[in-house]
Amino acid sequence: MIHRLASYVAISLAACFIFAAGWFCLWSIGLHLAGGPVLAVLLFPFGLRLGLLLQSPLAYWPPLLLCETLLLYWLDGEIGLPAWPLIQAGTLLTLLPLLIARRQRVRNDWQQLLVLLATVTAAALLQSLLWHLAGEDGLTALLLTLTGGLTLTSTCMLIWHYLTRATWVPLGPALIDQPVDWRFRHLIWYLLLFVLSLWLQLGLPDSLVRFTPFCLAIPIMAMAWRYGWQGALLATLMNTVALMAGQAWHDHPLDLLLSLLAQSLTGLLLGAGIQRQRELNQALTRQLAHNRQLTERLLETEESIRKEVARELHDDIGQTITAIRTQAGIVRRLAPDNPGVGQSSALIDTLSLGIYDAVRGLLGRLRPRQLDDMSLEQAVQSLLRELELERHGIVTRLEWRLADEDLSDAQRATLFRVCQEGLNNVVKHANASSVRIRAQQQGERLQLLLEDDGCGLPEQTAQGYGLLGIRERVQALGGNLQLSCLHGTQLTLSLPSRKRDEPHA
Numbered sequence: 001m002i003h004r005l006a007s008y009v010a011i012s013l014a015a016c017f018i019f020a021a022g023w024f025c026l027w028s029i030g031l032h033l034a035g036g037p038v039l040a041v042l043l044f045p046f047g048l049r050l051g052l053l054l055q056s057p058l059a060y061w062p063p064l065l066l067c068e069t070l071l072l073y074w075l076d077g078e079i080g081l082p083a084w085p086l087i088q089a090g091t092l093l094t095l096l097p098l099l100i101a102r103r104q105r106v107r108n109d110w111q112q113l114l115v116l117l118a119t120v121t122a123a124a125l126l127q128s129l130l131w132h133l134a135g136e137d138g139l140t141a142l143l144l145t146l147t148g149g150l151t152l153t154s155t156c157m158l159i160w161h162y163l164t165r166a167t168w169v170p171l172g173p174a175l176i177d178q179p180v181d182w183r184f185r186h187l188i189w190y191l192l193l194f195v196l197s198l199w200l201q202l203g204l205p206d207s208l209v210r211f212t213p214f215c216l217a218i219p220i221m222a223m224a225w226r227y228g229w230q231g232a233l234l235a236t237l238m239n240t241v242a243l244m245a246g247q248a249w250h251d252h253p254l255d256l257l258l259s260l261l262a263q264s265l266t267g268l269l270l271g272a273g274i275q276r277q278r279e280l281n282q283a284l285t286r287q288l289a290h291n292r293q294l295t296e297r298l299l300e301t302e303e304s305i306r307k308e309v310a311r312e313l314h315d316d317i318g319q320t321i322t323a324i325r326t327q328a329g330i331v332r333r334l335a336p337d338n339p340g341v342g343q344s345s346a347l348i349d350t351l352s353l354g355i356y357d358a359v360r361g362l363l364g365r366l367r368p369r370q371l372d373d374m375s376l377e378q379a380v381q382s383l384l385r386e387l388e389l390e391r392h393g394i395v396t397r398l399e400w401r402l403a404d405e406d407l408s409d410a411q412r413a414t415l416f417r418v419c420q421e422g423l424n425n426v427v428k429h430a431n432a433s434s435v436r437i438r439a440q441q442q443g444e445r446l447q448l449l450l451e452d453d454g455c456g457l458p459e460q461t462a463q464g465y466g467l468l469g470i471r472e473r474v475q476a477l478g479g480n481l482q483l484s485c486l487h488g489t490q491l492t493l494s495l496p497s498r499k500r501d502e503p504h505a
Contacts, residue, residue, distance in 0.1 A: 012063040015056070020067050022048055026152070027075075029244070033253050034144055037075065038083045042127065042141055047148035049091070050123055051156025053098050054116065065091065086134050090127040097122035109161075109229055110275040116157060117268050120149035147257050150264035151240055158233045189226065220267050228278055229271030236267030288478075292496075295476040299410040303367070310367040313359065321356045325349050368416055375404050376412050380419050380437065387423055394426065394435055394452075401440040411495055414473055415439065415448055418481070421466045422450040422491045430454030430489055441497060446479075448493035456485030 023045045030040030049068060053061055068091065072084040081087075101119040106112045124145035132138030196219055219239060223231030243259055325348075332345035363369070370379035377400040389396050404412065419437060426435050432454030439448045467483065474481045479495035 008059070012060060015052075015060055016063050016067040019048070019052060019064055020071060023068065023071055030148070033244075033256060035253065037079055038081055038087070039140065039144055041072070041081075041084075041087055042131075042144040043148040044152055045148070046127070046145050047120075047150070047152025048156070050094070050098070050120060050149050051153040053095075054101065054119065054153060055156055055160040058102070061095075083134075083136075086130065086136075090130045093126050093130060094123035097126070108275075108279055110272040110279065112157070113154075113229060113268055113272040113275065116153055117150070117265075117272075120153050121146070124149055143254075143257055143261065147261040147264065150268060151236075151260060154233045154264060154268055155237055158230060158237070161230070189223075217263075217266055220263070220270060224267075224270050224274045229275040232267045232271030232274065236263050239263045239267075292476075292478040296408060296410045299413070299473065299476065300408065303409055303413050306367040307372065310363045310369075313366075314363055317359050318356070321352045324352045328352070368413075368420070371412060371416060376400075376402065376407065376415060379416055383416070383420060383423065387427055389423070389427065389435065392427060394432055397434070397436045399436070399438040399440075401438075402446065406441070406497065407446075410477060411446065414470075414477060414495070415446075415493070417473070418448060418470055418491065418493050419450060421470050422489075424466075426452050426454065426489070430456070432488065444497050446493075446495040446497050448495075449490070450493075451488060451490040453488045456489050 026044035030043035128142035131141035220235040223235035328345040328348040335341040432452035435452040484490040
């Protein structure tokens, strides 16, 4: 208990010191923009308080609020702040939207940005309403609180997000020996865009100065596109520094405040929109990957069922055909002198063999037996021998550089069926003298190329059910199949490679 209390006191003192130093520095900057010490409190110190209260736990709210009260009391004694009780009342009133925002269950970054925007807007409206009821200029108070609130709360969120999401490792000898990742590419991006912001401020002709806020949206869009909402907020912060450093705004503080407000709104809304789009894209990518895995499982299940059905049909029909042929032989031996019986038994035997051969062909199409007994390369070689390409005068060349360990069962079956369909078309339609099959892995993709030097395929074959079924199967696995008949026939298959941690079905 004592340890927790001591830790709370130490963290509270450190937070109050940082808050007080930042509050005073921002108040000093606001003196040159707001036109008075009282209005300067409503600019950046207002946003700093909202930003810290939004991000910090509720237990640390009282020390921060007490610290701000002491600062206001001290300034009243030093330079005179007659409206500091009104400012303090507004501080207490703006706690209501902060408490409501803390109760919101926000899961996504873009939702958090919109909640931040709504909270700052509500707090600024309450503060300006109180200011108006006290007989002061409510519109000026609204402009100051909105500008300071949106500028500083987004900056606090950006810093807090980095501090809480980063992995902090204790400093030790092992950490000191590790090289430092300076991320020069990111630093160069930041510096280039910051220089662009300064150039837009200082380098534009006087006649185009009014268009500077529109030009400053370019770095925000570039950073948001490259780094998401963090990039948008960081670009907004850089633009804010560039705007305040520009010489063109010293005589137009109202224009500067409006420009700062426009930059902050642009950064928040653009960051929220791009972050929402990124999260939708990521969700879509995950869903597509999940659907591809489900489709691959379905195809593997289909292959497993095909395998079982083919085995049962082979066993049952094979035994039945053998029994029929045996019975036909028995009948022929029982009536050796009857030529009609002999002819009938011979016809039965011939028809039985024809049925057996037809069933074997169907079983081969249902589930190629080569896939169960040998590797995929050996299965393709066996397919080449079965089709007797050399007898048709076709020279074959096989370049196989795929290992079966890197393929799922659905991918093995798909690659084999593509080779089977392509070679059948070569034999039947291509009138080719040579055919080449090349299979290899290129990066994260499996590539299969089957090409010949024939006359191509007729249109009805290129759009037939065989290739159409193969194309649908390939697309279900997340791949694509391309057919070209310009110089011979070229069938190109591309499939995503199976991840190393994905088990075989």
